Amino acid sequence: MSLNMMDMHCDTLMKAMLENKQDIYENAATMVDIKRLTDNGYLAQFFAIFVVPETMYREGLHMDPIPSEECILRCHQIFEHTMQQHEAVVSKATTVDRIMENAAKGKLSAVLTMEDGVAVDGRMENLDRFYDMGVRALALTWNYENCFGYPNSRETKIMAQGLKPFGKEAVAYMQDKGILVDVSHLSDGGFYDVADIAKKPFIASHSNCRELSNHPRNLTDDMLKIFGNTGGVTGLNFCPDFLTNDAKNKESSVEMIVAMAKHMKQIGGIDIIGVGTDFDGIEGSLEISGCEKMNLLADGLSRNGFTTGEIEKIMSGNLLRVMRDAVK
Numbered sequence: 001m002s003l004n005m006m007d008m009h010c011d012t013l014m015k016a017m018l019e020n021k022q023d024i025y026e027n028a029a030t031m032v033d034i035k036r037l038t039d040n041g042y043l044a045q046f047f048a049i050f051v052v053p054e055t056m057y058r059e060g061l062h063m064d065p066i067p068s069e070e071c072i073l074r075c076h077q078i079f080e081h082t083m084q085q086h087e088a089v090v091s092k093a094t095t096v097d098r099i100m101e102n103a104a105k106g107k108l109s110a111v112l113t114m115e116d117g118v119a120v121d122g123r124m125e126n127l128d129r130f131y132d133m134g135v136r137a138l139a140l141t142w143n144y145e146n147c148f149g150y151p152n153s154r155e156t157k158i159m160a161q162g163l164k165p166f167g168k169e170a171v172a173y174m175q176d177k178g179i180l181v182d183v184s185h186l187s188d189g190g191f192y193d194v195a196d197i198a199k200k201p202f203i204a205s206h207s208n209c210r211e212l213s214n215h216p217r218n219l220t221d222d223m224l225k226i227f228g229n230t231g232g233v234t235g236l237n238f239c240p241d242f243l244t245n246d247a248k249n250k251e252s253s254v255e256m257i258v259a260m261a262k263h264m265k266q267i268g269g270i271d272i273i274g275v276g277t278d279f280d281g282i283e284g285s286l287e288i289s290g291c292e293k294m295n296l297l298a299d300g301l302s303r304n305g306f307t308t309g310e311i312e313k314i315m316s317g318n319l320l321r322v323m324r325d326a327v328k
Contacts, residue, residue, distance in 0.1 A: 004043040004103075005294050006316040007032075008137075008205040008235040008274055009113070009184070011281035013075040014050045018061065023082040031279035031290040034082060037108050038089045040292050043316050044099050044109035046137065046205070049075040050281070051116045053144060068119050076133055079112055094136050096323045113182070113205070116142035122166050124173055136327050137180035139205065140167065140190065150187040152216040159216060162189035168197055175200045178328030183207075184235075184276070185217065195226050200326040203319075204234040206276030208242045208260045209267075215242050221267045228268035231325065233318045235276020236260055236297075240284040250284040254300035257288070261301060261314065271321075273314045 012032045016024050024047075026035045037045055049072055057065040066074070083092050093099045093109035102109045112134040120126045120138075130138070140148040140163075148167035153159045163171065171194055174181050181202040183191050194202055204227070210218040219227075219234060227234055236257055240249050243256040264273045279291065288296050301311050 004312065004316045005041065005291075006044045006046075006275065006319050007042070007279070007291070007294075008046045008203065008233075008276035008319060009048055009115075009237075009281075010045065010277060010279040011048055011050050011115075012279065013047050013078055014052060015280045016078045017066075017071065017074045018052075018063075021078065023078060023085055025082055025086050031277075033291075034086055034090050034108065034110075036290065036292045040294065042108055042291065042294075043103055044093060044111055045291075046111045046113045046276075047079060048113045048115040048139075049079075049135070051114070051119050051142070053116075053118075053142065072114075072119055076112075079110070079134075083110065092134055094134055095327060096320055099320070099323075111136055113137040113139075113180075115139045115182075116146065116185075117148045117170075118142070118144070118146040120147055120170065122147040124170065127170065127173060127177065127179065131177055131179055135179065136323075137182050137203065137205065138174065139182040139184055139186075140171070140194075141185050141187070143185060149190040149193070152185055152187055154216055159187050160189045161187050163193040163197075168193060171197045172199075175202075175326065178326070180322070180326055188216075188220070188223075191219075191223060195230065198230065201231040201233070201322045202326070203232055203274075203322060204276075206235045206237040206239075206278045208234075208237050209263045211267075212260060212263055213242050213244055218242055224264055224268035224272060227272040231271070231322065233272055233274040233322050234264065235274045236264075236314075237282075238277045238279070238286060238288055239282040240286075252282075252284055252286045252288070254287050254296050257297060258300045258304050261306070262304065265306075265310075270310050270313055271318055274319045275314065 149163040150161035
């Protein structure tokens with residue numbers, strides 16, 4: 001099966017920034033690069049600017065923190081430099097029309113996104129600035145409270161907290177502007193606030209099903225039903241932590257991912273399923289360990305009774321529909 005693949009989330013720009021790389025065209029040490037995406041028939045890849053928090057630099061990376069603004073600018077420079085240096089095979093895209101234009105020319109589309117709205121800092125002009133940079137999807141939170149609201153959490157009080165007044169205003173503004181609202185990492189209370197406010201589809205770029213893996217980053221069945229009713233899409237996440245209820249699990253298999261897809265289809269319908277691998281932001285024993293192995297997912301879906309048309313929706317069709325409705 002040929003792949004018209006679209007992946008809603010990878011952290012490859014962060015990896016490149018931390019390694020002082022100038023572009024993301026080819027890097028055997030990462031799960032995603034432009035060469036492998038183009039060699040394997042991808043239609044588009046979403047590249048996240050992840051605003052790395054200070055605690056991660058100190059505790060996980062054991063290095064001095066890079067200021068948030070510098071982090072954003074460096075990631076953006078890497079993205080733009082890659083587009084300029086390899087324009088024969090890849091081009092930036094901000095709309096479905098541009099994705100299709102690129103495809104007609106045999107080019108991969110690269111869509112810029114942002115993970116964690118902390119850098120918005122409570123100012124609409126920053127949303128305007130990020131939009132002008134090319135950002136077309138923004139995850140409202142990561143794992144910490146920010147100007148939008150509160151993160152996913154195992155603490156009931158935090159998880160119940162909704163959007164802040166600015167967050168509510170900003171969600172409506174983003175939808176008017178044409179930036180996809182991404183609720184991955186958001187608290188349950190925040191999710192329901194977005195669902196109440198949204199007049200256009202929104203996404204959970206890299207979240208699975210809480211019924212099968214009771215992690216607060218995953219979505220409840222009620223949330224999956226809301227996606228079904230509102231036309232949104234959630235991206236299958238390949239991270240071992242989000243695939244089973246076994247806290248010690250370090251494996252990510254095709255069958256685990258397909259089980260998530262089957263549950264999403266049963267609860268919310270086929271139209272809510274997309275792919276958000278979280279490549280270059282996850283670790284473990286991964287059966288699909290890089291973008292060059294995505295055919296394994298298509299084969300696994302086919303083995304488990306998904307039709308060709310349904311697989312095409314999961315791989316790109318559902319996300320293209322959402323982008324048509326909510327991105328400009």
